[in-house]
Amino acid sequence: MKYFKPEVELLPRKEIVSLQESRLRRLVRYVYEFVPFYRRRFNELGITPSDIRDIEDIRKLPFTLKSDLRDNYPFGMFAVNRGEIVRLHASSGTTGKPTVVGYTQNDLNVWADLVARALVGAGVSKYDTVHIAYGYGLFTGGLGLHYGVERLGGTVVPSSGGQTKRQIQLIMDFEATVIACTPSYLLHLADVAEEMGLSLKDSKLRVGVLGAEPWSEEMRKKIEERIDFTAVDIYGLSEIMGPGVACECLEKDGLHVAEDAFIAEIVDPNTLEPLPPGEVGELVITTLLKEGIPLIRYRTRDLTKLNVEPCICGRTHARISRILGRSDDMLIIRGVNVFPSQIESALAQVEGTSPHYLIIVDREKELDTIEVWVEVLPELFTSEVRSLERLQKKVADSIYNICGISVKVKLVEPKSIERSEGKAKRVIDKRKINK
Secondary structure (H helix, E strand, O other): OOOHHHHHOOOOHHHHHHHHHHHHHHHHHHHHHHHHHHHHHHHHHOHHHHHHHHOOHHHHHEEOOHHHHHHEEEEHHHHOOHOOOOOEEEEEOOOOOOOOEEEOOHHHHHHHHHHHHHHHHOOOOOOOOEEEOOOOOHHHHHHHHHHHHHOOEEEEEEOOOHHHHHHHHHHHHHHOOOEEEEEHHHHHHHHHHHHHOOOOHHHHOOEEEEEEEEOOOHHHHHHHHHHEEEEEEEEEEOOEOOOOOOEOOOOOOOEEOOOOEEEEEOOOOOOOOOOOOOOOOOEEEEEOOOOOOOOOOEEEEEEEEEEOOOOOOOOOOOOOOOOOOOOOOOEEOOOOEEEEHHHHHHOOOOEEEEEEEEEEEEOOOOOOEEEHHHHHEEEOOOOOOHHHHHHHHHHHHHHHHHOOOOOEEEEEEEOOOOOOOOOOEEEEEEEHOOO
């Protein structure tokens, strides 16, 4: 199976835009009537639903921020009464109240269809056994993939996170052909498998559907070499739906956005002015089909660019490039913009280092400093001091060549950087901690 819904996935560009326009007009009428928050925002801007006629008019509409969801916690953004909500999910509340999203039964049906479509594009079929190591529960990753696989007709192994050794045993014993998890956790699985005297290369795995954190092309190459399979990127966020908003196909040339369900814009994160295809900016998403908690022009903070040209695979929906990072995760070091993904790319180009690293940012005498801790491969950690010093310099030079800044590099022993079963923590910014 190459397409899940070819009648939608292969629509000509003009028909995609026409469909988006009709659904956008319906959406603005819907939120104006049923979501007091949006009705107030529309009135403040002096617009009514009748002002929105075509796709260009979306620029007249207000942006929605994560703080808006928190300010209206828990149910103030819902468009339906509680009796129509069949499931609640929530994002992490580490920086305040969590963001709560509610799904009607139709929302869940649409979500399952979109995830199934994404999986088919990634090369998954009903004959696959999919080991899901994303967390289940309030996080959308596990259940989102779960129902998508079932909609496709595949076999689900709902492993969730944790119990890494047991997961490896299940992958081997149940002969999983597809794994869905974060890229950093997959590397951890590969490490632990080797400790157990096993190798994921000897498993039946042929595809990894990896997401929930930014990862570089260089990390993809390392993962594919390590496991000898195909790794594809999937994108989603709980406020919009969960996984399945966009996903790479086997061409691995951008993530296909389900444009019948979402309008994707790229804006300058500082001016909020729209940017043309090909320019990097912040991804803004409008939901076209959600009933429970529809969102207009939601600022994801994720940085990417848009490509509206048809893909070699035949799909005609726009693609976003791999997420560079988040606009609020960008580090400004001595006036230079630096993203963790750039440092990851630099490390991947140096033989002898592992993909496990930590970035420590601090301030000394009003000057920003950055130190990168990187694990050395076991066979090199016991090398003579001079060899390690050369490796240290290679890492620093590689980071300078890609990022344009000088950093202090600390080589640390294997497995000394904490592993995560969810999203990997890459940055410790002591400038914020010490405020």
